[in-house]
Amino acid sequence: MSDTQPDIDVLIVGAGISGIGMAAHMEKMCPDRSYAIVERRENLGGTWDLFRYPGVRSDSDMHTLGFVFEPWKHEKSIADGPSILEYLDRIVDERGIRRHIRFGNTVTAADFDTASARWTVTVETSDGERKRITARWLYLGSGYYDYDEPYDPGFDFGEFAGQVLHPQFWPEDLDYAGKKVVVVGSGATAVTIVPSMADKAAKVTMLQRTPTWMFSRPAKDRLANFLRKILPEETAYRITRWKNVKMQDFGFKLARNKPEKMKKNLTKRIRKALGKDYDAATFTPPYDPWDQRVCLVPDADLFEAMKAGKADIVTGHIERFEKGGVRLKDGTFLEADIVVTATGLKLAIAGKIAVSHDGAPVDFAQRYYYKGCMFSNLPNLAVVFGYLNASWTLRADINSDYICRVLNEMRARDANLAVPVLTVADEAALEEDDIFDFSSGYIQRSKDIMPKNAVEYPWRLNQEYVTDRKRMASDPIDDGILAFASGNALAAQADSKLEAAE
Structure with missing residues (x-):
C-alpha cells in the first residue's frame, strides 16, 4: 500500500x-x-x-x-x-x-x-x-x-457548390437568410432545426429516409406555472416533476403494450395540427412508437411552418448531390444552397x-x-x-x-475499495438481455x-x-454483491472467489 x-x-x-x-x-x-x-x-x-x-x-x-x-x-x-x-x-x-x-x-x-x-x-x-x-x-x-466526430453516413457531395454543415459543429456567423436549406435527417435535431431556420430561410426541406413518430405539446406547462403561483417553489416543482415522470412512464408503456392505440392517438393529433396539409405517408413510420424515440414538436412549430409554406418534409433516398441541390432516387430534385446533415451521433x-x-x-x-x-x-x-x-x-x-x-458506507467501514463482484460461475448463470430495445440507427450501430x-x-x-x-x-448498499475492503485484502478475496468458482 x-x-x-x-x-x-x-x-x-x-x-x-x-x-x-x-x-x-x-x-x-x-x-x-x-x-x-x-x-x-x-x-x-x-x-x-x-x-x-x-x-x-x-x-x-x-x-x-x-x-x-x-x-x-x-x-x-x-x-x-x-x-x-x-x-x-x-x-x-x-x-x-x-x-x-x-x-x-x-x-x-x-x-x-x-x-x-x-x-x-x-x-x-x-x-x-x-x-x-x-x-x-x-x-x-x-x-x-x-x-x-459525429456519425458519417458516407455522403459524397460531388459537385454540390453550397455549404455543408453538421449540427454538432455549427458556425457562429452562418447567414441563411433567403436561402434554400435541405436538412437531411428526421430525428429530434432535424425537427428542431427546420422550423427554427424557416423564419429567415426562403425554404427549408426536411429530407427523411423514413418517417418519424412525432407529437406536439405546449412549450409552457400550464399546471406547473399555476402551482408556482399558489405553492412554495420546491413543492410546486416536486408535484410537476412527479406528474411528468408518471406521464412519461404511462406513455411509454402504452406504446409498448398497445402500439396500435398509440399510433392512432399520435396520428389523430398530427392530422389535427396540419389539417388539409396532412399526408399519411409522410407521418406514418414503418415501426411502432417508442421503437425509436418519439420526437417532440413544441407548440406545433414544425407543423405551423409547414402550413405557412416555409417548410416541408420529403421522403426519399439520396441518389447524389449535384451543383444546386440533392437528387433523389425517384428523380426528384431538391434545390439547396445549404445542406445540413442531421444524420445522428x-x-x-x-x-x-x-x-x-x-x-x-x-x-x-x-x-x-x-x-x-x-x-x-x-x-x-x-x-x-x-x-x-x-x-x-x-x-x-x-x-x-x-x-x-456508497462513499459514506466506505467511510463507515474504513474501506478504500468498493467493487461489484461477479464470479465466473455467477456470470455463466446470467441470462443476457438486449441492452437497448430500440431500433434507432445510432443505437444499432454501437451495440458492439x-x-x-x-x-x-x-x-x-x-x-x-x-x-x-x-x-x-x-435496497441496502451492502447487498452481498458490492464488496468493501482495503486494496490488498480485496485483491486476495477476489482471487480466492474466482479460483473457487473455476
Whole structure:
C-alpha cells in the first residue's frame, strides 16, 4: 500500500448535467470528501455548450431534465439551450461548485491500481501539457457520444457548390437568410432545426429516409406555472416533476403494450395540427412508437411552418448531390444552397478514455452493468448513461445519490475499495438481455461497444425510472454483491472467489 494520499477523493469527468449533478450531491451528502471536475471544453454545460444550431432546445420537459434538488423556474418547460446553460451556471455558482472545475482538461487515460486503491488519471491541457491526477474514485459524466466526430453516413457531395454543415459543429456567423436549406435527417435535431431556420430561410426541406413518430405539446406547462403561483417553489416543482415522470412512464408503456392505440392517438393529433396539409405517408413510420424515440414538436412549430409554406418534409433516398441541390432516387430534385446533415451521433463509451485496471485494458463490452451505474469487477468507478425513454437527468440524479451513499458506507467501514463482484460461475448463470430495445440507427450501430446487460437486476441498465428510483433508494448498499475492503485484502478475496468458482 502506498503511504501517499491521492490528490482528491473523487475525480468527476465532465462539467455537463451529469458532472454538475454529482458535484451538487457531494456538496450535500459528502461535504468532508474532496472532488474536482475536469472538463475538456472552456465552458460548462457539455451538450448544451457544444450544440449551437438554430433553436437548440430540450426534447423533454425541464421539470424532469432539471435536477431533483433545483427547481426549474422558467415559464417554459421546453427550454432553449441558453436557458439551460443559465440554469447550470446558477447551480455551480450558488453551490460553490465552479471553483472545483478545471476547464481545458481532457482525460485521455485512467488506470486503477488495486493495491493502492487509487486511479491514476492522465490529463492533457488545452495548451498541450500532460499531467497526472490521482483519485480514489472516478465518476464519468462524459456523456454518451463522440464530441469530436459525429456519425458519417458516407455522403459524397460531388459537385454540390453550397455549404455543408453538421449540427454538432455549427458556425457562429452562418447567414441563411433567403436561402434554400435541405436538412437531411428526421430525428429530434432535424425537427428542431427546420422550423427554427424557416423564419429567415426562403425554404427549408426536411429530407427523411423514413418517417418519424412525432407529437406536439405546449412549450409552457400550464399546471406547473399555476402551482408556482399558489405553492412554495420546491413543492410546486416536486408535484410537476412527479406528474411528468408518471406521464412519461404511462406513455411509454402504452406504446409498448398497445402500439396500435398509440399510433392512432399520435396520428389523430398530427392530422389535427396540419389539417388539409396532412399526408399519411409522410407521418406514418414503418415501426411502432417508442421503437425509436418519439420526437417532440413544441407548440406545433414544425407543423405551423409547414402550413405557412416555409417548410416541408420529403421522403426519399439520396441518389447524389449535384451543383444546386440533392437528387433523389425517384428523380426528384431538391434545390439547396445549404445542406445540413442531421444524420445522428456516434456513440462513445467512457468518454473515449483508455481505462485500465492494474495495467490491463478494460473492455466495457465484456463487463456487466451493475445497477445502471457501475460495472462488474471494476472498483471505484461510476458512470451515467441516461434513459432513452425519459429525461437524462433522472438517471444522473439517482446515480449521484447512490454513489454518495456508497462513499459514506466506505467511510463507515474504513474501506478504500468498493467493487461489484461477479464470479465466473455467477456470470455463466446470467441470462443476457438486449441492452437497448430500440431500433434507432445510432443505437444499432454501437451495440458492439456497449456493456453487457442481464435480464435480472442488479446486473443491468434499466429503462424504468420509477422502478430504478425505488430500488436504488431502498435496497441496502451492502447487498452481498458490492464488496468493501482495503486494496490488498480485496485483491486476495477476489482471487480466492474466482479460483473457487473455476
